[in-house]
Amino acid sequence: MSDLFTEPVLTALIAGAVLSMMPIMLAALGESISEQAGVLNVGLEGMMLFGAYAGFNAAYYLHSSWLGLLAGALGGMLAAVVMVVLCVQMRLDQIVVGVALFLFGEGVTSLLHGAQFGTDYPRIGDVVELKIPALSEIPVVGESIFHAHPIVYIGIALVLGARWMLKSTSLGLSLRAAGETPAALDAAGVDVTRTRTLAVLACGALAGIGGGYMAVISAGTFTPMMTQGAGFIAIVLAMLARGKVLWVIGLSFLFGISLSISTALQLAGIRISTDVVTILPYATVIVVLILFARRSYLPSALALPYFRGER
Amino acid sequence: MTTATPPATPGSPAAVDAPASRGVDLRARLEPIWQAIIPVVLAIIASGLLLVILGRNPFDFYDAILQNGLLTDFGLQQSITRMATLLLIGAGLIVAFRANLWNLGGDGQWLLAAAFVAGLAPSVVESLGDLGLAVMIVVGAVVGALWTVVPAFLKAEYGVNEIITTLMMNFIGIALANILVKGPFLTDRPGVPRTDILPLEDRLPLIGDTQVHVGIVIALVVMVALHWMLTRTPLGLRLRVLGANPRAAVHLGLRPKRLTFIAFAASGALIGMSGAVSMLGDWGSFRADFNPAYGFLIVPLVFLARMNALATIAFVALFAVIQIGGDTATRQAELPTDFILVLVGLLLFFMTITEFVRIRRARRVAFVPRGLAEGVKATAARKGSA
Numbered sequence: 001m002s003d004l005f006t007e008p009v010l011t012a013l014i015a016g017a018v019l020s021m022m023p024i025m026l027a028a029l030g031e032s033i034s035e036q037a038g039v040l041n042v043g044l045e046g047m048m049l050f051g052a053y054a055g056f057n058a059a060y061y062l063h064s065s066w067l068g069l070l071a072g073a074l075g076g077m078l079a080a081v082v083m084v085v086l087c088v089q090m091r092l093d094q095i096v097v098g099v100a101l102f103l104f105g106e107g108v109t110s111l112l113h114g115a116q117f118g119t120d121y122p123r124i125g126d127v128v129e130l131k132i133p134a135l136s137e138i139p140v141v142g143e144s145i146f147h148a149h150p151i152v153y154i155g156i157a158l159v160l161g162a163r164w165m166l167k168s169t170s171l172g173l174s175l176r177a178a179g180e181t182p183a184a185l186d187a188a189g190v191d192v193t194r195t196r197t198l199a200v201l202a203c204g205a206l207a208g209i210g211g212g213y214m215a216v217i218s219a220g221t222f223t224p225m226m227t228q229g230a231g232f233i234a235i236v237l238a239m240l241a242r243g244k245v246l247w248v249i250g251l252s253f254l255f256g257i258s259l260s261i262s263t264a265l266q267l268a269g270i271r272i273s274t275d276v277v278t279i280l281p282y283a284t285v286i287v288v289l290i291l292f293a294r295r296s297y298l299p300s301a302l303a304l305p306y307f308r309g310e311r
Numbered sequence: 312m313t314t315a316t317p318p319a320t321p322g323s324p325a326a327v328d329a330p331a332s333r334g335v336d337l338r339a340r341l342e343p344i345w346q347a348i349i350p351v352v353l354a355i356i357a358s359g360l361l362l363v364i365l366g367r368n369p370f371d372f373y374d375a376i377l378q379n380g381l382l383t384d385f386g387l388q389q390s391i392t393r394m395a396t397l398l399l400i401g402a403g404l405i406v407a408f409r410a411n412l413w414n415l416g417g418d419g420q421w422l423l424a425a426a427f428v429a430g431l432a433p434s435v436v437e438s439l440g441d442l443g444l445a446v447m448i449v450v451g452a453v454v455g456a457l458w459t460v461v462p463a464f465l466k467a468e469y470g471v472n473e474i475i476t477t478l479m480m481n482f483i484g485i486a487l488a489n490i491l492v493k494g495p496f497l498t499d500r501p502g503v504p505r506t507d508i509l510p511l512e513d514r515l516p517l518i519g520d521t522q523v524h525v526g527i528v529i530a531l532v533v534m535v536a537l538h539w540m541l542t543r544t545p546l547g548l549r550l551r552v553l554g555a556n557p558r559a560a561v562h563l564g565l566r567p568k569r570l571t572f573i574a575f576a577a578s579g580a581l582i583g584m585s586g587a588v589s590m591l592g593d594w595g596s597f598r599a600d601f602n603p604a605y606g607f608l609i610v611p612l613v614f615l616a617r618m619n620a621l622a623t624i625a626f627v628a629l630f631a632v633i634q635i636g637g638d639t640a641t642r643q644a645e646l647p648t649d650f651i652l653v654l655v656g657l658l659l660f661f662m663t664i665t666e667f668v669r670i671r672r673a674r675r676v677a678f679v680p681r682g683l684a685e686g687v688k689a690t691a692a693r694k695g696s697a
Contacts, residue, residue: 042474082660092663095413095474099610100663104656106613110649115365117625118645224649232478273493275486282479289465289476 009268016260017253019218022155023048023210023227025252027234030206032245035238036166037199038179040303042098043083045231046105047204048211051076055212056222059124068124068216069151070207076208079105080200088196091305102231110224123221144180149217151209156249158206163245175199176243179299182306192306207231240285241264243299255281346669347615347622350661351629357661358654367644375643380636388522392593394631395526397612399585400605402530402537402624403455404613407578409541410570411554412466414578416477417606419484420458424451424583426488426506429590429597430496433507434535436591445517448529448587455583456576458484463575467568473575485602492599504599515592526594534583538620550574582606608652611659630655 027044034041041047054075059068079101086097166172177185178195186192214230215222233255241247258281279282359369379386407414421436429450436443462480465471498507515524541547553560553570560567585605590597612630616622637651 024395040474086660086663088662090667092667096611096614096659096663099607100656100659102656103607103652103659107649107652107654107656110647111361111365111653114647114649224647227594229482232482236475236479239472269643273495275489279483279486284485286461286476286479286483289459289469289471 013264014160017256021252021256021257023214026210027207028233028237028248030203034199034203036179037175037196038301040094043101047076047079047207048102048227048231049109050079051208052215056215061217069212072208072212075207076204080204084197084200093304121221244283353661354657357657376636377642379639380632390631390635391523395530396589397627398530400609403578403581410550410574413474416481417582418482419577420455420582421586422488423484423589424454425586426491427454428587429506432509436513451583451587452555455579459575459579463572506597509595526588526592534620586694
């Protein structure tokens with residue numbers, strides 16, 4: 001056990017965690033914003049897959065990881081438009097549409113990729129990473145945190161920005177009101193539909209970047225259903241964070257650690273089944289829920305469509 | 312009721328009213344059927360257009376689905392076999408959804424039950440014979456039910472949203488099933504990690520000369536019994552009241568906590584039974600990382616059937632044909648089998664949109680009692696002629 005805390009093991013652990021936490025963090029941030037505005041987005045996984053597919057294609061044909069991530073955001077927003085039209089404008093059941101979006105996203109991206117490349121999985125060339133001069137010299141954290149694709153820092157900045165937006169701007173107040181008591185927001189003269197539309201589009205863009213990140217930066221290729229439940233994990237994290245978006249960073253890092261721990265332990269010469277490792281974060285959360293019996297607080301108008309004048 | 316009505320004399324108001332009201336009733340009764348068929352047709356057309364865009368002939372594709380899923384003996388038998396598994400999952404979802412509990416952890420419950428059954432069945436069935444098969448189905452149901460205890464407890468005691476907890480238990484269940492299969496239940500034979508194989512002669516008995524096992528009989532009996540339970544018994548009414556309005560349930564003197572546990576346990580038990588039937592009848596062994604993910608695919612069908620058990624049978628039959636036939640059809644068209652997911656996703660979209668149109672149309676019609684409307688019309692006609 002003594003070689004467990006050596007530099008390469010810790011570096012691999014943290015670097016792996018940072019690499020694998022980003023998509024979940026971005027998607028969970030989007031879900032938080034959407035949930036605060038009263039829209040429960042069960043189709044997050046579908047949005048991430050749209051983002052991953054669009055991002056991969058842009059990066060593959062245009063040879064730029066930035067354009068890939070941008071296309072990922074657009075792909076996610078395209079899926080979000082479906083959600084906006086059906087759930088926000090037409091006020092249909094959010095859970096049914098969410099499940100539809102998830103299944104459709106899985107199917108259509110796999111289908112398009114299959115029709116395009118058959119069973120080939122072409123790869124994108126290596127992406128340029130940013131090395132922050134002085135900080136990356138620090139042992140362990142230097143190599144793992146300060147030597148990564150710049151989107152990692154942008155992602156963290158996005159979370160901080162979202163926190164500021166939700167807490168200190170009138171837009172943030174409107175968003176939270178749309179999730180808590182939409183009737184009051186309506187009475188105050190703010191358009192509930194427009195507010196929720198903005199929130200869902202932002203959610204789609206963030207989930208899309210998350211998916212794009214998985215395809216362009218982590219994997220370097222697109223494979224069908226490559227998100228492997230990350231969207232659902234993000235939904236769980238967003239609900240646990242209860243609208244406090246800074247929690248999203250911490251919780252995703254915890255998940256990132258649990259995802260990278262088996263690789264790191266292999267470096268240390270300890271073999272542990274990945275099945276055991278995948279259970280750990282969920283089991284922790286369940287045990288915490290049972291022991292501390294906290295109500296997972298959710299906005300009171302979550303998943304309820306808003307009909308003006310309805311009591 | 313009809314015997315109690317006195318025979319109407321010609322010219323009396325009742326005689327004028329009766330044919331009209333029967334027409335309205337019939338149309339109203341047929342409406343749910345149209346509501347269900349329109350989205351299916353639209354989804355098939357939309358997927359056909361997608362096939363055209365991808366340069367495939369949609370008619371060939373749908374023909375291949377029909378041929379391989381329904382019109383050949385082998386395909387039909389496979390479809391019926393698949394129906395057994397899917398129907399039991401549908402039954403489990405209906406129980407939970409009727410009580411407005413979102414059990415989205417069906418795959419975890421299914422796989423965990425399947426892993427236990429596959430691991431224990433070879434030795435149990437060898438020593439107990441047919442009784443062993445029954446025991447294994449019960450084991451599957453118990454495992455499935457146990458896996459819902461934590462979400463049910465958290466929901467009932469602390470109001471923790473069951474979508475989060477069932478999803479988390481889902482991931483734990485999938486991983487745990489794999490740990491079991493790669494650990495305690497691992498076979499001695501070389502190759503892919505899997506459980507011992509249940510010999511063909513020890514599996515669920517086949518019906519007549521066919522390759523269809525008795526799972527379908529079990530599933531159909533369960534569906535009919537479930538329909539009866541939900542529509543004709545106090546428990547069914549209680550579950551529906553709980554789903555429609557938990558506060559009203561408290562005022563009626565029901566116990567929401569107990570009902571939540573019952574609904575969750577029944578849901579998990581039925582899904583676990585499905586896993587058991589699938590292992591004992593179809594597969595005979597649990598291969599590591601096996602996950603057909605049926606749970607999520609059945610959700611749309613249950614919605615489409617409006618959580619009505621009998622209507623679910625029809626949709627599951629259609630879906631089983633599409634799934635079995637689609638396997639061959641997608642291979643022939645050189646497309647991934649995930650095409651079926653597109654079809655199901657579109658089905659859900661069109662279903663919600665059809666529902667939207669129906670509500671809009673219902674709202675546009677002003678609600679006036681029929682007698683009053685007739686009276687107003689008659690008055691207007693008299694005034695016009697005068």
